[in-house]
Amino acid sequence: MCNSVRCNTSFLEEVMVENKDGQSWSSVDCYVHERELVLSLCLDKLQGSQVPSLHRSVLLANTMRHIQREMTQEGPPENLCSRQISQSQMAMPLRTSESQLQPPDCIPTLSDMDRGGVDLTCSRCAEEVEIEMDVSFFPSGFITSSTSTPFTDKVFTDSLIGLMSLPEAGNTQGYLTDLALDDIFDDIDTSMYDSSEMSSFMTCVFCSVSHLFGGDEETKDLPDCPSASSMQCSPTDLNDIMEVLVGLV
């Protein structure tokens, strides 16, 4: 949908300083910045699409995969983690509970995919850090979790409520509106997190993209998540995350 009548130069184009040929960036930062912008737009578009189109989703997912490949090849630059996290557009990882989250059969999957549970758990990451993916990446799909988590009583409703508001998901609106959002985050125990867990954050973003079209099988064999070893974040960054998370709600 073309929202803007005029093609305004994006803020990025104002920030960029281009060489004469117009194609190369004068600084790596600009390139990385644009890459992050494209990535976050990808996520927004995949999440917020009113009319799911398989063609469009495939192109977006391929773009995301390409960016992921590039980023993992480069290796994690310093401060990449905090920069990533500071983008409020990036979805935050939270837990979901299978027991509380039975996918209604009437929730549509993308482009009439076969019905089935979509396992969004990045199993490798889940084993290490028990962080699950934000279901809000997906235009219409539902999550089930086969791993038990410490937060079994908590539901990530923010994105789910966003999901519920999709036109197709009309009669499931009542499912989650009873929950008071504040209650959800009351007893989140941040001591569960240590710095090494944040490194899997980025990988989980991309692992879950592969579930975008899923639904045929109950369990998924995930593509290998990149090693969750190198990104280290300080506890203060963690507090930033939680603040942003609560702020989102």
Place this chain on the structure above:
Amino acid sequence: MEEEIDNRKINNSFLRDHNYATEADIISTVEFNSTGELLATGDKGGRVVVFQREQESKNQPHRRGEYNVYSTFQSHEPEFDYLKSLEIEEKINKIRWLPQQNAAYFLLSTNDKTVKLWKISERDKRPEGYNLKDEDGRIRDPSTITSLRVPVLRPMDLMVEATPRRVFSNGHTYHINSISVNSDYETYMSTDDLRINLWHLEITNRSFNIVDIKPANMEELTEVITAAEFHPHQCNTFVYSSSKGSIRLCDMRAAALCDNHSKFFEEPEDPSNRSFFSEIISSISDVKFSHSGRYLMTRDYLTVKVWDLNMESKPLETYQVHDYLRSKLCSLYENDCIFDKFECVWNGSDSVIMTGSYNNFFRMFDRNTKRDVTLEASRENSKPRAILKPRKVCVGGKRRKDEISVDSLDFSKKILHTTWHPSENIIAVAATNNLYIFQDKVN
């Protein structure tokens, strides 16, 4: 301008004929029939409007066969898939005419899920003088009938009726993007994102799947089918294009399931133009055989390419439609314009190709002279019977008087659908909810 000469220059002097404003809805497809006598348009509301060309009369020689509304009917209605909780749009994605075999006209129209065969026929006589019912239709009491009469056909006002003759449903899980009638005039194919089905025009409860690119594991899906078309003369040959910028030519004689292509057309990517959006802009939005059947034309976001069927490694010709957008791809990605699907079309002699752009511009390329022209379809800029003025987009630096700068382009006004008369220089251009028909000027 001579119309018989194939190597004529592009004529800039297209006149504007009529502007038919279809108030409610956005036009989603336009198509001339095989003689050019009829022009069909489909819109977002599921309606089909058919225009017919006036017979040229000696009394008014300057009215060179204008197009008037011939028939309007509701082809598709919105549906709701209860199983999947999805609304099925009534928008007409494609219309294709069948060749005319009798007095009636037949066309195929499709939305996302269902293809329908419509018969458009004229009725200009009606029978009068029945024995068992009177003129109002009331049944007469048989005991009151004293004599018999033979009903006679009397003329009436011309009535054009459209009736659905076949409904081809439940053939597709994904959204249909193309239909193409085979040159055998017995079969046609319908294409969705992952599969192509072959139907017989007489049989609605069965279709054959001839291409299936759905992976066993949907996570591995990286490519979808974007368009497909039968060869104009060889009934066993068809092509389909993909979102990765490749075209596959298949021969139905080789196997029942044509997953293995006979020819694979793809141009290697230019590394100097690589960007985050390279894959998105390489996705082919339309593929058309030339009338001769020797060439293929494909449209991706920034270019139109002509391929020789005998050369798979690279296109024969590449035409830049709006290369000034290359530096704006990030913004176009942001506002979703980068996903717009433009169509392309050949003229009757395959010497000129045409495609749409933004700001209600459309472009024509003469393959012989290599000249191109940009024209605009808008009410403000052209009066009826005036000659269209070529437009120019200024790319940078000093803007001349009549030029438009890239930043002033209106990206909500896009020309996605165009069609060219099969033998004459008449084109129909859909600009959102307006239809423009342009004719070559009369000397």
